[in-house]
Amino acid sequence: MSKISFLTLAFLVIGVFSFHTASAQIRVKMPKIPKPDQPKTQPATTNETQTAQPQPESRNETQTATGAGGQDQPTVAKDSVQMTAFTFNVYKKNYDMWSWVPQTEYRVNGPIPSGSQLYVEYTVPGAPPVKFDCRTEETEKGRWLKTQCGGRDGIPEDKSTTYTGPVSFAIKMRNELAGTDATLFNGKMKVAKVHSNEAQTPKFVNHFVYYVDDDWNLPIGYVFYTPDDGRGMDRPVFNLAFWVRGDPVSFEPHLFHQGKEVGKMFYQGEEVGKASCEAEVENGTTHFVDDSVPQKAKWSRVICTFVNVRGWDKTGEAPGMFGPLYTLSANPGDYEFKLLWNNHLARSIKFTAGPNGKLDNGLASSNKLGSDRVIVPVQIIGDQDGQWDRAAWKTDAFYGNPLTGFTALQ
DSSP states (O other), X not given: OHHHHHHHHHHHHHHHHHHHHHHTTOOOOOOOOOOOSSOOOOOOOOOSSOOOOOOOTTOOEXXXXXXXXTOSSOEEOGGGOEEEEEEESOBTTBTTBOEEEEEEEEEEESOBOTTEEEEEEEEOTTSOOEEEEXXXXXXOTTEEEEEEEEHHHHSOGGGOXXXXXXXXXXXXXXXXXXXXXXXXXXXXXXXXXXXXXSOOOGGGTBOEEEEEOOGGGTTEEEEEEEEETTTEEEEEEEEEEEEEEXXXXXXEEEEEETTEXXXXXXXXXXXXXXXXEEEEEEEOOSSOBOTTSGGGGOEEEEEEEEEEEESOOXXXXXXXXXXXXXXXXXXXXXXXXXXXXXXXXXXXXXXXXXXXXXXXXXXXXXXXXXXXXXXXXXXXXXXXXXXXXXXXXXXXXXXHOOOSSOOOOO
């Protein structure tokens, strides 16, 4: 019995050693395990570059704050605010007419004091303001909380409306223990409607599905680092994010430096650590819409991750069996990201890496974005996004909080 146990232990030790040796070279993405609704807190970390990490969707949680700058008052990360419309299949007990209420998610950089309550207030022209609470947790300075609220579960149907057009809203925080009520973010969203996918009979003529127009997002992209799974910010992974209209599928990302593609590694004729893309945010309709609706009234923010490209490498480890990873710190200068979408060129993003791998161009800090993702202009190529408002970013960016110093590419 003891002999069997010894052999089992030996195999486990060898397996763990092999895994760590490989992980020093290539990060393998594992499927995400859904997290419980209860907020979770992770220990704070100290990094050379503070980074905003991709966050799990539909969860209320607290994490290490990034881009908060250690402020003494809570702030909303502008690029985290997502406003969508939830469609009700009824309006004032009339099931032949549909209506909507807003739903939102956003991130607040702490501190959020004990006894605080986050809430949203919105105003439809001609109607009194409507307020709804968001799940809130006490959050220390230097950490942040992500929450979502509204929609069917947060706003009663009798508060719904059929109005379309600009709608003002505010993210607020009250604290009845301290007797305070502060506004953290003011915005304005544009609500529109399209027919459902039902047959257009007289009975269904007023079955409209509502959505928030997000065209302003398309010219705005981001470059940033995320911690390596095993080495943290000693060897951070390079990422880009951008928006598309339609379904976020069939992407092929490529990165170039001085005209040469970088981040490619092969082993015995097979590519290893291949760059990949996935949707981080999907803002679509809550009901199926007519097939004639361009891109089905859906906008998605996509993250492309280059596991073979790192900001720097401070681990002191020797290259693994596949060779050295590519680092921006050792290869400063101008870069271009190109995206093939459904096998056609669809995006180009240009950015500059400094001698130490730093990416900051000042736009995020000057616009008080609330995170350390670096804002970069995105060139939209081709027609896969359909007809979209190319001037929307000038007035509608971040829900009526346009960027200073930013110029979109045409």
